[in-house]
Amino acid sequence: MIQLFHVTKEYPGDGPALQDVSLAVERGEFVFLTGASGAGKSTLLKLVFCDEPATSGQLLLFGKNVAKIKPSAVPYVRRNIGVVFQDFKLLAGRTVAENVALPLEVRGLAQREIARKVKTLLRSVGLEHRGDKFPPSLSGGEQQRVAVARALAPDPALLLADEPTGNLDPERTLEVMELLHGANARGTTVVVATHDRSLLERYKRRVVVLDRGRLVSDGDSVRRAALP
Amino acid sequence: MPFRPVYFTRRALATMSRGPYVALVGAATVFVAVFATGLLAGALGGAERLLAVWAGEVRISLYLAPGTDLAAARDAAARVAEGRVVEAVPSAVALARLAEALGDKGRVLDGVGPGVVPDAVEVATPGLSLEAARALAARLRRIPGVADVDYGTAWLEALERLVAGARLAAVALFAALALATSVLVSNTLRLAVFARRDEIEIMKLVGATDAFVAAPFLIEGTLQGLLGGTLAALALVALHGALVPRLQAAVPLTAALSLSDTLPPVLLAALALGGAAVGLLGSALSVARTLRRAS
Numbered sequence: 001m002i003q004l005f006h007v008t009k010e011y012p013g014d015g016p017a018l019q020d021v022s023l024a025v026e027r028g029e030f031v032f033l034t035g036a037s038g039a040g041k042s043t044l045l046k047l048v049f050c051d052e053p054a055t056s057g058q059l060l061l062f063g064k065n066v067a068k069i070k071p072s073a074v075p076y077v078r079r080n081i082g083v084v085f086q087d088f089k090l091l092a093g094r095t096v097a098e099n100v101a102l103p104l105e106v107r108g109l110a111q112r113e114i115a116r117k118v119k120t121l122l123r124s125v126g127l128e129h130r131g132d133k134f135p136p137s138l139s140g141g142e143q144q145r146v147a148v149a150r151a152l153a154p155d156p157a158l159l160l161a162d163e164p165t166g167n168l169d170p171e172r173t174l175e176v177m178e179l180l181h182g183a184n185a186r187g188t189t190v191v192v193a194t195h196d197r198s199l200l201e202r203y204k205r206r207v208v209v210l211d212r213g214r215l216v217s218d219g220d221s222v223r224r225a226a227l228p
Numbered sequence: 229m230p231f232r233p234v235y236f237t238r239r240a241l242a243t244m245s246r247g248p249y250v251a252l253v254g255a256a257t258v259f260v261a262v263f264a265t266g267l268l269a270g271a272l273g274g275a276e277r278l279l280a281v282w283a284g285e286v287r288i289s290l291y292l293a294p295g296t297d298l299a300a301a302r303d304a305a306a307r308v309a310e311g312r313v314v315e316a317v318p319s320a321v322a323l324a325r326l327a328e329a330l331g332d333k334g335r336v337l338d339g340v341g342p343g344v345v346p347d348a349v350e351v352a353t354p355g356l357s358l359e360a361a362r363a364l365a366a367r368l369r370r371i372p373g374v375a376d377v378d379y380g381t382a383w384l385e386a387l388e389r390l391v392a393g394a395r396l397a398a399v400a401l402f403a404a405l406a407l408a409t410s411v412l413v414s415n416t417l418r419l420a421v422f423a424r425r426d427e428i429e430i431m432k433l434v435g436a437t438d439a440f441v442a443a444p445f446l447i448e449g450t451l452q453g454l455l456g457g458t459l460a461a462l463a464l465v466a467l468h469g470a471l472v473p474r475l476q477a478a479v480p481l482t483a484a485l486s487l488s489d490t491l492p493p494v495l496l497a498a499l500a501l502g503g504a505a506v507g508l509l510g511s512a513l514s515v516a517r518t519l520r521r522a523s
Contacts, residue, residue: 051433072437079435089430093246103434105235150434 001027001158001189002048007057009043009213017043019213020057025191027157030184032200033193035210041193042086044210045160048191049083050074062157079107082151082188084161088143090135096146097122097131103154121149124179126172140167148176152183159183159190165199177203240447250420251452254507257416258456259463261409262503265402266464269499270490272398275391277489278482279358282387286361288351288368288379289317296373298347304371305349309364313352319345346375353379358388413506417449418514425518432519442515449511450504457503461496 002025009018018040025031033041046052047059050066059066062080069077082103090099097118104114122128125145135143144167151159161180165173177199184190194200200207209217244251288309292301302316317325322345327334351368353361361379369377421428431441468487476482 049433075432075435075437075440078433081435083433085433089426089433091427091430093243093424093427102431106431106434106436106440108232154435 001025001029001062002191003058003060004044004047005058005060007047007054007059009040009047009052010055016055016213018047018054018210021210021213021215022057023208023215023218025189027189028184028187030181030190030203030205031192032203032205032207033191033210034195034197034200034207036195038212039210040213041195041210042162043213045083045162045191045193048158049081049160050077075106079103079154080157082154082156082159084144084147084151084159084164086162086166088135088147090143090146090150092134092136095132095134096127096138099135099146100149100153103150107154117153121153124152125149126175141169141172144168145172145176148179152179155183155186156188159188161190161192163194163196164192165194165196173199236443236447239444240451243444244448244451250423251448254413254416254420254449254452255456255459257409257413258453258503258507259460260456261405261413261506262457262460262499263463264405264409265502266460266491266495266499267467268398268402268405269495270464270468272391272395273492273495274485274490275394278485279387279391281484282481286353286356286358286379288353288361288365288377290349290351290368290371290374291376291378292347292349292373293375294343294346296347298349301347301371301373302349305351305368308367308371309351309353315350315352317348317350319343319347322346322348358385410506410510413453413510414513417452417507417510418517421445421511421514421518425521428515428518438519441519442512445511445515446508449507449509449514451507453507453510454500454504456507457500460503461491461499464491464499465496 002023004021004023007018007021008016010016021040021044033044035041043052047054047066048061050061050069053067061077064077091102094102100118100121101114104117109117118131119128122131125148127142127145127149130138130142135146138146144164148161148164151161159180164180165176168176173196180190180192181203192199207217207219208215290301290305292298298316298318302314306312306314323337323340326345327337330337351364353364356364365377365379368374428441432438465487468490472482472485472487472490476485
């Protein structure tokens with residue numbers, strides 16, 4: 001599903017955000033990507049999401065070299081990927097229901113099917129009563145759940161979530177994690193970037209640790225817990 | 229991307245209804261541009277129409293050299309100006325008409341003999357353009373015995389020169405106006421698109437193609453332009469209704485001026501559609517620029 005070979009990402013004027021990272025994520029896996037702030041978690045997700053190019057190395061996504069994907073083909077690649085952005089990236093001028101419907105409209109689904117899916121998704125994130133509200137009127141936690149619902153809407157092959165529980169209380173955190181696990185159980189490959197250790201300890205999943213742009217550990221939660 | 233006009237139009241209308249101020253500013257900008265253009269075109273059209281009407285009322289007078297056979301000259305003029313009313317005016321009749329035209333002051337002609345005014349042949353040229361009247365006068369001048377030709381058009385020719393000059397000035401003004409308004413419209417729409425750059429970025433992040441992102445913006449621009457253009461056309465009609473009757477009361481020579489002369493339906497339709505085209509073009513340029521930056 002995702003293969004990185006010696007990938008480095010540098011920003012002009014800054015040190016490398018990622019250094020020589022090699023990593024493979026198989027279809028159907030659930031992977032936690034963790035590390036301190038500035039470790040390179042979000043940068044790695046951006047590369048996978050075709051939002052930025054790698055400075056060097058190779059990144060294969062769905063078996064294709066991302067560097068060779070034409071700009072005009074990028075939207076079609078992205079349609080296989082659901083993303084929960086750290087800053088939510090919701091459209092302030094559209095209602096909650098319209099935000100969740102957006103990726104489905106982009107894919108050209110019929111309005112009736114879109115309405116049905118949106119209703120189901122909003123119910124699953126506990127926001128069925130907020131569908132006609134606009135994002136700025138929602139709390140941070142509610143906005144985060146809208147972002148999760150939007151990412152899950154098209155049943156993507158790959159789900160990337162950047163701190164998807166960062167603004168949630170413990171109860172909502174569990175609900176969102178259940179949603180992500182549910183998607184994973186349905187066959188979606190899930191990569192969650194988080195620095196929340198309690199999540200890593202609660203869910204026994206593969207954990208990839210980044211430190212200052214380098215991959216320093218790759219194993220399951222049990223092994224991770226054993227690390228110093 | 230499948231073409232989904234209903235979806236995109238619905239999206240555009242929803243955005244406009246949620247942000248009417250931005251939509252109205254766009255429409256108002258197009259309104260100003262189209263109104264100024266229409267005012268110029270209408271004024272020029274009216275001036276040309278008046279010129280044509282006034283030129284159509286010209287009479288060509290052929291003044292004969294002493295001793296010229298008036299009847300022969302009249303027949304020759306009738307052959308040259310075939311189909312037009314040609315009248316022989318002996319000097320005595322001409323003098324009497326002059327005295328009548330002078331009214332009370334006609335007494336100054338007491339004692340003046342008919343020989344002072346030459347025999348003349350008059351050719352009526354209703355409906356003839358100024359240019360055609362000029363050409364006919366040149367042919368009539370070649371009739372033997374014709375000493376001078378007057379078609380009383382010095383003022384009309386001056387007006388014609390004025391209109392020709394105005395036409396040139398209008399072209400230059402129109403070019404400047406078009407440039408200024410395109411910049412104005414483009415900047416207004418660009419600001420509107422720029423204010424929604426986050427929306428464009430997010431749509432691209434969820435897999436929208438450039439065409440999917442641009443379509444509602446283009447429809448919005450077209451609708452705003454159509455609204456502005458239509459309102460400008462209606463405002464011009466209203467202005468015509470308010471101004472022209474007053475002008476006709478003050479200057480009877482403008483009585484022939486009608487709405488179809490200054491603002492014919494074709495011009496009004498062109499103004500409304502031109503507004504839509506300006507809106508479409510302005511939004512297309514702005515969206516293209518924002519999409520390039522988002523890529």
